[in-house]
Amino acid sequence: MNRKFAGATLGVALLMGIAGSATVMADTDTTVRGQREGESTDGLDMQAARARMMTARGRHVAYTKKFDLSGLPDYAPKEKVHGTIRIWGSNYITDGFLGGYWEAAFKKYQPDARIDWHMNTTLSAVPSLALGVSDVGIGRKITFQEQELFERSTNHSPVEIDIATGSYDVPGWQPGYGVVVNKNNPLTRITMEQLDDIFGAERTGGWEGTSWRPNWARGPEKNIRTWGQLGLGGEWANKPINVYGLTLRYHQATEISDRVLKGSDKWNEHLTTYANYVSKSGKLERGMNEDLANDPYGIGIVAAPTTNLTGGASEPTQKILPVAWKDGGPYVPYTLDTLQNRTYPLYDQIFAYLDHEAGKPVNPGVVEFLRFVLSRQGQELVQKDGKYLPLTAEVAKAGLQKLDALEK
Known part of the structure; x- marks a missing residue:
């Protein structure tokens, strides 16, 4: 069974609680990765793999840079705690x-x-x-x-x-999100509004917490579905934008909805989504990475993107786009410093x-x-x-x- 469900079948698949079905995709030469022998999508198997992974990562120091924290106040107790x-x-x-x-x-x-x-x-x-x-x-x-x-x-x-x-x-440790495309894609940057127009769809409003915001509505004329709509010409102009993501049951999808789609549940009608799985070696993996890496017209919003640029290849096949809050920039790259100082928009x-x-x-x-x-x-x-x-x-x-x- 495939780990993905998309397009017209997305709602049915979510209601059934399954991670596989037929899909509607744009016309590309991409082959969607299916579940392979020895792999597992069982929830408890994934929990066990996750626990092993977290134990190992928990002991690891991932960065050694010392940020300047001199502007933060010293702690001085106001009250005695008992x-x-x-x-x-x-x-x-x-x-x-x-x-x-x-x-x-x-x-x-x-x-x-x-x-x-x-x-x-x-x-x-x-x-x-x-x-x-x-x-x-x-x-x-x-x-x-x-x-x-x-x-x-x-x-x-x-x-x-x-x-x-x-x-x-x-x-696991709330990594930032990178906007990932094929390394040969001529696109060099993107805005938050463009991401909404690519990953989202027509909507009547959006959610801010538990409050409905009708003023966040937008029409179908805002949809971006081809690379030419982002300014690419030549052979790219009429090529479809193939959007990838994790299953909408995962919190990462909820967070992207809140951060990019203004809390809307209306996604691109051709969104292809994936569930995690446990590999034959017992590691927790994301099936999306391989398919996205092999699709020249693909785009994904990926957590911890620097760890997922090869899709199983020996060399990076993807790149991370600088992101701006609005047209005109600044367009900020995904780096340790821009996440820490929060100038990169998709920090967590x-x-x-x-x-x-x-x-x-x-x-x-x-x-x-x-x-x-x-x-x-x-x-x-x-x-x-x-x-x-x-x-x-x-x-x-x-x-x-x-x-x-x-x-x-």
Whole structure:
């Protein structure tokens, strides 16, 4: 069975919960990669492979550059913390050393504090808050369903604090997204609006959190479906743009929808999507990479793109396009520095969420711990762990201002 489902069959495949069917594709000489003997798409097999991979990556320092963090404030305790801070959420915090680093350093300032970690999955971060079993939820960006669950349980929104920037090239640790095309494609750059027009479709509006925005509607005249519409001439002018992505059940698709398509569920009608699989060697793999690498007219928005440019070949067959927020630029390349300083538009983030109702007292231990995380000392430990990227002074300051506002 193929791991992809696309075009007119996409909705049926999603409803059936399967990862294979016939598809409608543009006329290219691409051959879609099918599942091979010895490979598995079983969910528990993938979970076991994922756990092995995360254990190995968690011990690895992916970058050694030391960013200038002198603009971040030093941590100075405002209150003495006593008791336990319950933290639920992303396993990546404790798969690596970061959670342990934070706890040990925080206790030097707050020796009577105790951290109770429950870090199995980011899926538990917000629900644990809604159910009252955690004080802090840490994970990737809250989803529509998670925010709706929280709001219906508490009648207010969670407080969101940005605590680190996603990684450059470490899958799992919220890596940035690269726009990937064939290395022989003459296109040299792209804008966020063009990505919306390529990957999206006509829509009546979009979602911002749990709020519907009708002003984000757009018509079919905005659709970009050929390379000529992006300014390419000659043999490229009438060639179709073949769009690739991971299954819409995966969070990466949700994140791309939120970041690129203004929260719309209307995708390009010829989107070809893929599920992960476990190879014969027991490694977790992405079937999309090979097909995208072999398609001269393909384009994908790929997490940790620098790790996926060969598609199984000995040399890179793809390139990453610089991206601009709007026409006229600046067009920013995908680099360690542009992700850390957030000038590249498709960086990712890791957040802390907490439950606080306006007018009611805030848990002082939670505030102190997050103030430490946002401090120079806390962000130096992000850098020491070497996967997530440390915050800029501006982002840390915004988070501290949010925390200060909770205490008023």
